[in-house]
Amino acid sequence: MNPSPIIRLDSVGIRRPDDSLPLLEGVDWTVFTGDWWEVTGAHGSGKTALLLSLAGLIPTVAGTITAFGDPVVAGAPKPPGWVPRVGLVFEGGGRLLRDRKVAENIALPIGYHRNGTLPEAIEQVWPWIEALDLERLADAPAGRIGRAWAQRVALARALSLDPEVLLLDNPTVGMDETHSEWWQGFLIRLRQGHPLLKHRPMTLIETTDAPRIGIQPQPQRAHLENSRLLILPPTRTPGIQGSHDNPLVRHP
Amino acid sequence: MLQAGRDLQALMESLGLRVLSFLDTTRRLTAFTLITTGVILTRAGTAHRIIHPLIRTQLVQAGILLLPIIAVVGMALGFAIVGQTLSILTRVGQTSLIGSLFVTVIFRELAPLGAALVVLARVGTPTVVELGTSRALGEVEALEALGIDPVHYLVVPRVVGITLAVMSLTVYLQIFAALSGWLFCFGANLPVTAGDYLGRIVGALHWFDFPVLGLKTLAFGSCGALIACYQGLSRPLRLEEVPGAATRTVAHSVVAFLVLDAVFLVITLLLPG
Numbered sequence: 115m116n117p118s119p120i121i122r123l124d125s126v127g128i129r130r131p132d133d134s135l136p137l138l139e140g141v142d143w144t145v146f147t148g149d150w151w152e153v154t155g156a157h158g159s160g161k162t163a164l165l166l167s168l169a170g171l172i173p174t175v176a177g178t179i180t181a182f183g184d185p186v187v188a189g190a191p192k193p194p195g196w197v198p199r200v201g202l203v204f205e206g207g208g209r210l211l212r213d214r215k216v217a218e219n220i221a222l223p224i225g226y227h228r229n230g231t232l233p234e235a236i237e238q239v240w241p242w243i244e245a246l247d248l249e250r251l252a253d254a255p256a257g258r259i260g261r262a263w264a265q266r267v268a269l270a271r272a273l274s275l276d277p278e279v280l281l282l283d284n285p286t287v288g289m290d291e292t293h294s295e296w297w298q299g300f301l302i303r304l305r306q307g308h309p310l311l312k313h314r315p316m317t318l319i320e321t322t323d324a325p326r327i328g329i330q331p332q333p334q335r336a337h338l339e340n341s342r343l344l345i346l347p348p349t350r351t352p353g354i355q356g357s358h359d360n361p362l363v364r365h366p
Numbered sequence: 367m368l369q370a371g372r373d374l375q376a377l378m379e380s381l382g383l384r385v386l387s388f389l390d391t392t393r394r395l396t397a398f399t400l401i402t403t404g405v406i407l408t409r410a411g412t413a414h415r416i417i418h419p420l421i422r423t424q425l426v427q428a429g430i431l432l433l434p435i436i437a438v439v440g441m442a443l444g445f446a447i448v449g450q451t452l453s454i455l456t457r458v459g460q461t462s463l464i465g466s467l468f469v470t471v472i473f474r475e476l477a478p479l480g481a482a483l484v485v486l487a488r489v490g491t492p493t494v495v496e497l498g499t500s501r502a503l504g505e506v507e508a509l510e511a512l513g514i515d516p517v518h519y520l521v522v523p524r525v526v527g528i529t530l531a532v533m534s535l536t537v538y539l540q541i542f543a544a545l546s547g548w549l550f551c552f553g554a555n556l557p558v559t560a561g562d563y564l565g566r567i568v569g570a571l572h573w574f575d576f577p578v579l580g581l582k583t584l585a586f587g588s589c590g591a592l593i594a595c596y597q598g599l600s601r602p603l604r605l606e607e608v609p610g611a612a613t614r615t616v617a618h619s620v621v622a623f624l625v626l627d628a629v630f631l632v633i634t635l636l637l638p639g
Contacts, residue, residue: 166507194412201511204504
């Protein structure tokens, strides 16, 4: 069965909120179910803005973004009962609610969307807390844990809603080797289908400063440069099969 | 002559800019109020097991924890206004006026204003700092990304909690003021019995005093809470801008309280009795 497109960008333009100059222009991109994309680019090239626009947090100034067949419109009122199908992990500590405990941060979305109390919601998300090795931090205030652990809490929080697409904004920046390796291993498991997600392969879109080389499955790569998104050919390393053939890959 | 003309022009321009800025802030605040009202009405049943505990927390912070201060303010008002005025009225043989005086000065004016100012000072400013910091650190966007309406999660509990707190604290302030006024009479050995004192206060009250008081405290509480939330959330703040937003909250709220007070004064004067 061919994978189906779940996110599509047609001639998308994005501007910085405080700047009249375009940050991204004419971005055409299609993301299929089960894809794993790594988006690279220099600092300030628009990687974060691209993810925020995919999550519907900042508006586009041109073109359209479609997710799951519906247009993504920033600031549009959401009907009661609406649950996001796209999860987002922010850069630099994940923007946790500092005055809440770690477990409460992870459980809050479930409690809010399913109208449960926080203790009930914590019970529901506990498997994720265990899967991400966060048990010993569960009762710690989120504002007092280290940045690498906060990033992991943000990942658990995003996964608690069982999203179909996970956006990760430079998740391993500034992390030591141990945490970076953990992230790589966990993302591979998500891409292959985590047991807590009923083995459904997760679609991943990750911005990064350090592309992952030589892992299996190999992420597809796109690069932001001069306000444009360039789709890069698959990275092949000896003895390792590259990413699956994607008809959208442009070979320069 | 030319210089004087230039000065006048500069003054008029400055005045014009301030008026435009005031109108713009009023417009934005009105829009924020309408959005919050819409969220309160449309999401009343949504996630109430998450939102109601937040409202209770606000009620504790803005209500129960402020009871000691309200007691002190109420007692001070009672001693200063009721007690001393009663002492003067006794000398001129007009103690029957004490009921009207209490209702006009304390029940209708100072109690709602005093409770609102105490809550503004103790809770309004921290609210701006909390929300401004949340906005500055990107927590608001994080809530949006999780499908949690930031107005529903951050603003509604504060507005509802602070409003209910101002309404309740006003009543307590009135009770403490009445009580301390009577204690003053008792201590000063004035010829007014407790029954007389209470009877004159009750006799001076009109039926409309109660709905007007309810509406007035509702307006004061919601207005102060909305201004605090608006200043904290209305635009992305840098951390160093948060104290400025807190100062603006106090200034705008005090002006709003005075305007509302004038409106309710006119309403009261227009009512029969």
